[in-house]
Amino acid sequence: MIRMASPAIGKNEIECVIEVLESGMLAQGAKVHQFEEAFASYIGTKYAVATSNGTTALHTALLAAGIKDGDEVITTPFSFIATGNAILFCGAKPVFVDIEEKTFNLDPNLIEPAITPKTKAVMVVHLYGQPCDMDKIGAICRKHDLILIEDACQAHGSEYNGNKVGSFGTGCFSFYPTKNMTTGEGGMITTNDSKIAKSLGMIRNHGQNGRYHHEILGYNFRMTDISAALGLCQLEQLDEFNRKRIENATFLTEAIRDIDGLIPPHVTQNAKHVFHQFTIRVTDEFGISREEFQQRLNEKGIDSAIHYRTPIHQQPAYQNLGYRDQLPVAEKAAQEVLSLPIHPNLSKDDLNSIVQGLKDAR
Numbered sequence: 452m453i454r455m456a457s458p459a460i461g462k463n464e465i466e467c468v469i470e471v472l473e474s475g476m477l478a479q480g481a482k483v484h485q486f487e488e489a490f491a492s493y494i495g496t497k498y499a500v501a502t503s504n505g506t507t508a509l510h511t512a513l514l515a516a517g518i519k520d521g522d523e524v525i526t527t528p529f530s531f532i533a534t535g536n537a538i539l540f541c542g543a544k545p546v547f548v549d550i551e552e553k554t555f556n557l558d559p560n561l562i563e564p565a566i567t568p569k570t571k572a573v574m575v576v577h578l579y580g581q582p583c584d585m586d587k588i589g590a591i592c593r594k595h596d597l598i599l600i601e602d603a604c605q606a607h608g609s610e611y612n613g614n615k616v617g618s619f620g621t622g623c624f625s626f627y628p629t630k631n632m633t634t635g636e637g638g639m640i641t642t643n644d645s646k647i648a649k650s651l652g653m654i655r656n657h658g659q660n661g662r663y664h665h666e667i668l669g670y671n672f673r674m675t676d677i678s679a680a681l682g683l684c685q686l687e688q689l690d691e692f693n694r695k696r697i698e699n700a701t702f703l704t705e706a707i708r709d710i711d712g713l714i715p716p717h718v719t720q721n722a723k724h725v726f727h728q729f730t731i732r733v734t735d736e737f738g739i740s741r742e743e744f745q746q747r748l749n750e751k752g753i754d755s756a757i758h759y760r761t762p763i764h765q766q767p768a769y770q771n772l773g774y775r776d777q778l779p780v781a782e783k784a785a786q787e788v789l790s791l792p793i794h795p796n797l798s799k800d801d802l803n804s805i806v807q808g809l810k811d812a813r
């Protein structure tokens with residue numbers, strides 16, 4: 452089976468983790484600090500604060516921005532559920548605006564009409580590894596004095612106009628095993644603001660400022676030194692992992708161009724898309740349904756996945772909160788998208804098998 456994800460854990464990672472285990476210092480310590488410095492330097496921000504996962508990174512970033520009960524945060528409905536949930540965890544209301552058809556990212560033209568006196572922040576998601584339109588979105592945030600939070604959980608190393616995502620606002624990353632780099636579970640928040648960095652550090656550690664001195668309400672959202680050791684090794688290889696993902700995506704895109712009814716991913720100008728996912732559209736023109744297509748690929752030993760079958764506003768947990776928005780572009784995307792294997796461990800044979808599988812599926 453050609454799998455959707457295959458975390459690349461090498462000898463170096465194993466040795467680094469053993470070293471931490473033998474040191475006896477397992478919880479948040481020197482390795483976490485080292486990983487934070489290396490990550491900030493990679494993204495090009497002054498600070499980075501490690502957390503237990505991407506969801507707690509988003510939650511912590513929103514809390515540090517002062518998002519609270521009664522506030523509204525504009526975001527995309529076409530993302531993993533954590534994007535919306537982190538806003539709810541703060542007592543705030545996610546306000547969903549529709550996406551662009553081509554990029555699957557938040558449509559900048561729909562942000563201003565959604566702004567109300569309660570709007571405090573915009574949370575963008577660089578979906579599948581493709582950066583959002585940061586020129587337009589950055590300008591809107593400045594004009595209306597809104598906080599910009601980037602869910603970059605799928606976009607480690609992705610760039611817009613030569614700048615890494617996560618450096619435009621407060622950046623949130625996940626190191627879950629399927630992501631472009633992993634620490635098992637883990638997260639990171641990037642910022643240039645020293646006050647925000649200090650709040651982030653306190654919120655993820657019980658509001659502590661000095662030993663057993665708790666200034667604010669905080670949580671245990673810490674990363675372990677074991678995870679950080681993995682992260683340091685993975686970060687060194689991130690550019691190479693991404694290079695392979697992009698190379699694989701270029702190969703598959705070329706092949707898919709010739710197949711009627713399949714639309715390969717669009718890459719916007721001035722963007723470095725790092726292909727966390729390689730997501731195509733299966734349109735009616737293709738002749739068989741997406742589900743049938745998926746089944747036939749599976750029979751040929753090719754795994755695939757749907758990111759995402761249900762937009763966040765249509766999830767039962769949100770329906771129960773009273774969400775009744777109609778967001779047609781996101782809802783149509785949810786019907787058509789199909790992600791194919793793209794990870795850096797794919798061999799030339801794997802890639803050829805995928806192309807053959809796509810061609811033979813009908």
Ligand SMILES: *Cc1c(COP(=O)(O)O)cnc(C)c1O
Binds near residue numbers: 507602604625
């Ligand atoms: C993975 C992911 C998250 C959550 O990260 P975890 O580490 O799984 O908590 C949030 N947002 C998006 C867009 C993601 O892909």
